[in-house]
Amino acid sequence: MSSRLKDVAARAGVSPRTVSNVVSGSGSVAPDTRRRVQEAIEELGYRPNLAARTLRAGxxxxxxxxxxxxxxxxxxxxxxxxxxxxxxxxxxxxxxxxxxxxxxxxxxxxxxxxxxxxxxxxxxxxxxxxxxxxxxxxxxxxxxxxxxxxxxxxxxxVDNVAAADEATTHLVRSGRRRVAAIGLQPHLHNGTALLRAEGYLRALNRAGLPHPPGAQQTVTALHRADGARAMAALLDGPEPPDAVFAFSDELALGALHVAHERGVRVPGELAIVGFDDIEDGRYSHPPLTTIAPDxxxxxxxxxxxxxxxxxxxxxxxxxxxxxxxxxxxxxxxx
Amino acid sequence: MSSRLKDVAARAGVSPRTVSNVVSGSGSVAPDTRRRVQEAIEELGYRPNLAARTLRAGxxxxxxxxxxxxxxxxxxxxxxxxxxxxxxxxxxxxxxxxxxxxxxxxxxxxxxxxxxxxxxxxxxxxxxxxxxxxxxxxxxxxxxxxxxxxxxxxxxxVDNVAAADEATTHLVRSGRRRVAAIGLQPHLHNGTALLRAEGYLRALNRAGLPHPPGAQQTVTALHRADGARAMAALLDGPEPPDAVFAFSDELALGALHVAHERGVRVPGELAIVGFDDIEDGRYSHPPLTTIAPDxxxxxxxxxxxxxxxxxxxxxxxxxxxxxxxxxxxxxxxx
Known part of the structure; x- marks a missing residue:
């Protein structure tokens, strides 16, 4: 049995017109009222009659x-x-x-x-x-x-610059001094990655820390395999990092995988922060520190x-x- | 610049009509020819003109x-x-x-x-x-x-019974004797889970191994959190298992997470096999043994x-x- 618009109105204590406005996004509805109506819609499992609405609205x-x-x-x-x-x-x-x-x-x-x-x-x-x-x-x-x-x-x-700054600053404040980044994609016009790189560099500059060439690892995609390759390159480099800020959780989990393979202790020898808060990271070993967008x-x-x-x-x-x-x-x- | 049907035909060395048949799934096309056409479609990035086709075909x-x-x-x-x-x-x-x-x-x-x-x-x-x-x-x-x-x-x-049998038999052959299963969902008519349970029991019976009450952990959903809860219940039980077959990789990764938390060595003290071959499992620590459906x-x-x-x-x-x-x-x- 499906519920009707007027059932939703009754449950939310508003007029049917108000429910209609919330559903269609038209008219002006106070935030509190909107929230009440949306809760009633969820509780009753109400689904607007699409065909009729489409017909009316073109x-x-x-x-x-x-x-x-x-x-x-x-x-x-x-x-x-x-x-x-x-x-x-x-x-x-x-x-x-x-x-x-x-x-x-x-x-x-x-x-x-x-x-x-x-x-x-x-x-x-x-x-x-x-x-x-x-x-x-x-x-x-x-x-x-x-x-x-x-x-x-x-x-x-999200504010990508601020978020990347926060992630990097967290690493710096915990005493890390060779903070690398994984995630620039030079072949793409990836504005998001550029903004995260900006926040990363801002945090390092503020802390007076160096960002030597090679500390920023570029990737061709944002998958775990790309993070793994980038981490391997960093560990094989002249000055392996003691911390990594990865621009996505997938990259971070790939990096973590390589740390395990190489016997590098996380977080003891290498700290890692990701970005995205995917469910996966909550269950990795150790669980992943990350930036969670809402x-x-x-x-x-x-x-x-x-x-x-x-x-x-x-x-x-x-x-x-x-x-x-x-x-x-x-x-x-x- | 988008490519046309006749470009695909030329590349594949077939008639435009054959390409049309492959795209629409109509007519009879030899498997080899179909494969050639599909490769040409991919190489050229050809996309059929939907609107025209829909109009023609109703x-x-x-x-x-x-x-x-x-x-x-x-x-x-x-x-x-x-x-x-x-x-x-x-x-x-x-x-x-x-x-x-x-x-x-x-x-x-x-x-x-x-x-x-x-x-x-x-x-x-x-x-x-x-x-x-x-x-x-x-x-x-x-x-x-x-x-x-x-x-x-x-x-x-996939043949779920055969696959579950294979996973369980793999555990038995590696010397495990207390093989638990995680994944039955009694509140759902989950035929897949029932088939996997059947394969699991078939393998245990063939090996003459017991499946005491409690060795099959039911779950309310197939997420990591459910696998974690089930694993904790098994470890807290009277006879903790030395192996677990989980009906999904997510369940398996939740179980692995709890093993880490409790200091149970994997695979030394506890072997785990999942099901699904999600990318996540390739990067877990240790990487997850699993059944890979094609x-x-x-x-x-x-x-x-x-x-x-x-x-x-x-x-x-x-x-x-x-x-x-x-x-x-x-x-x-x-």
């Missing part, structure tokens, strides 16, 4: 989600949250896997992937900020994970941004930069 | 994929492969996340999720085999990961099944049981 009821890789734990976790949040708002999600190919990203932004969608949530890997900024998207777009200052799209991310907020704010644009086509609010919180989670590796 | 160009959880590494890896394979055949994929809820699975099968799709690939968790068998799907359906003997749908899976074949054969049904609506071939290969991958834990 919309498709579908949004596109384009992420580089479904098999990456970070994107898997994020996609799960985005799909849940989209469903709560009456949208189903078409997922495109770009594999980080520039052509796939370009086509998506320009044509919505050749499909009828109300809007897109895109995590670009290959396109440069300049190209992103120059794109006039076919439908409203929210960009995840990369700053595009003069862009035509809303943008949701993924629930990334999902919620991305969908809210998209809803604001989709439901008010005349919306002239300039593109927004939304920064979601992060925190350093201290576990066993640093 | 189809939507969309298939639905319903999996319990996008954030599970196994389903994330599998979803990535399925999306790639679907794209190769000119389909885009709408992903539904059922969270293992019976109502969500029922609605999907009966109504295709309320959307226009050509077909569905579903990994059911909550519905019983009887209910699955009684369902008359709205569109062609391929069921993943669970046997439904009298079902109305094609079915793609995920590429699961993706390919599922899409082939679906294409066969969708492109031949009059198709009266009875539902098929397709078994994909698996293998035991020996790493560090057993």
């Amino acid at each position: 919309r498709t009821g579908v949004i596109g989600l384009a992420i580089p890789e479904l098999h990456s734990p970070y994107f898997g976790e994020l996609a799960g949250l985005l799909v849940d949040e989209a469903r709560r708002r009456g949208w189903t999600v078409v997922i495109d896997q770009t594999r980080g190919e520039a052509e796939a990203e370009r086509r998506l932004l320009a044509q919505g992937g050749g499909r009828a969608v109300d809007g897109l949530i895109v995590s670009p890997w290959a396109l440069s900020p300049a190209e992103l900024a120059a794109t006039a998207p076919a439908v409203p777009v929210v960009i995840l994970g990369e700053r595009s200052p003069q862009g035509a799209a809303d943008h949701v991310a 993924k629930h907020q990334i999902a919620q704010r991305s969908l809210q941004c998209l809803a604001d644009r989709v439901h008010s086509p005349g919306n002239t609010v300039p593109p927004q930069e939304l920064t979601v919180p992060h925190r350093l989670v201290r576990r066993g590796t640093a | 189809r939507t160009g969309v298939i639905g994929l319903a999996i319990p959880e996008l954030h599970s590494p196994y389903f994330g890896e599998l979803a990535g492969l399925l999306v790639d394979e679907a794209r190769r055949r000119g389909w885009t994929v709408v992903i539904d996340q059922t969270r293992g809820e019976a109502e969500a699975e029922r609605r999907l099968l009966a109504q295709g999720g309320g959307r226009a799709v050509d077909g569905l690939i579903v990994s059911p968790w909550a519905l019983s085999p009887a209910e699955l068998a009684a369902t008359a799907p709205a569109v062609p359906v391929v069921i993943l990961g669970e046997r439904s003997p009298q079902g109305a749908a094609d079915h793609v899976a 995920k590429h074949q699961i993706a390919q054969r599922s899409l082939q099944c679906l294409a066969d049904r969708v492109h031949s609506p009059g198709n009266t071939v009875p539902p098929q049981e397709l078994t994909v290969p698996h293998r035991l991958v020996r790493r560090g834990t057993a």
Whole structure:
């Protein structure tokens, strides 16, 4: 038995119109009321009647989600949250896997992937900020994970510079003096990686610590295998590090793997901090210290941004930069 | 610049009509030719013109994929492969996340999720085999990961009994005598878990080994936290095991985590075998011994099944049981 809009209204103690506004993202609803309605929606398992709504609104009821890789734990976790949040708002999600190919990203932004969608949530890997900024998207777009200052799209991310600074400073404060970084991707216009490198260098400079050539290991991808290769190169170098800041948990777990193989004690001889807070890192040996972006907020704010644009086509609010919180989670590796 | 059908034909040395047949899954194409065409499609990055094809065929160009959880590494890896394979055949994929809820699975099968799709690939968790068998799907359906003997749908899976037997026998042959299992889910109609339990018991019986009460730990979900709880219960029991067969790698990694916490040496005092071959297990400490299902074949054969049904609506071939290969991958834990 499925529940109806008026059941949700009764449970939340608001008018059916208010429920409708929350679901469609239209009208103005006080944050407290919105929260009450969303709780009632969850408790009752209410799902808006998509077909009817689409008919009324001339919309498709579908949004596109384009992420580089479904098999990456970070994107898997994020996609799960985005799909849940989209469903709560009456949208189903078409997922495109770009594999980080520039052509796939370009086509998506320009044509919505050749499909009828109300809007897109895109995590670009290959396109440069300049190209992103120059794109006039076919439908409203929210960009995840990369700053595009003069862009035509809303943008949701953590403060990557501050987060990387925090991770590096944590290593410095625990007495580490040869702090390496793993994660720059010179072949990609990976703005996120550049911002994390900036935060890393800022923290080292503030502490008056050197960052000799070779202390920043570049990678071709962000998988465990790339982290393992980079860690091996650092350990084989002239001055092995006593700490590593990895730009993703996958890279960090690859580095940890090589430390185990080489008999390097973690955290005794080598401290490691990752980035992403994937579940995997909570169960590694030792459990991984990491920067945890608030993924629930990334999902919620991305969908809210998209809803604001989709439901008010005349919306002239300039593109927004939304920064979601992060925190350093201290576990066993640093 | 995007490539055209005739470019693919030229590269593969076949007629455009043959390429068209391969893409649409219609007509009869020799396996060798099909492989050549698929390679040419990949090399040239060819994408069929969906809109035109849909118009011609009266189809939507969309298939639905319903999996319990996008954030599970196994389903994330599998979803990535399925999306790639679907794209190769000119389909885009709408992903539904059922969270293992019976109502969500029922609605999907009966109504295709309320959307226009050509077909569905579903990994059911909550519905019983009887209910699955009684369902008359709205569109062609391929069921993943669970046997439904009298079902109305094609079915793609590994031989779960044989695979579990192999995992358990590997533990027995290495001299283990108190082999526990983690993964039964009594609250779910999880046919997969029941089949794995059957294989586990078959191997123990063949070896003449006991399976005392308590040696099979039930779980409420298949996450690392569940594996950790089950392992703790086994270690706190009257007769701690010297080996564990976990029905998923996530469960196995949770068990490994607890072994580290308690100072139980792996594999010295405790051997562990998982199931799924997720990337995570390749980098754990020690790396995880596991059963590897051939995920590429699961993706390919599922899409082939679906294409066969969708492109031949009059198709009266009875539902098929397709078994994909698996293998035991020996790493560090057993």
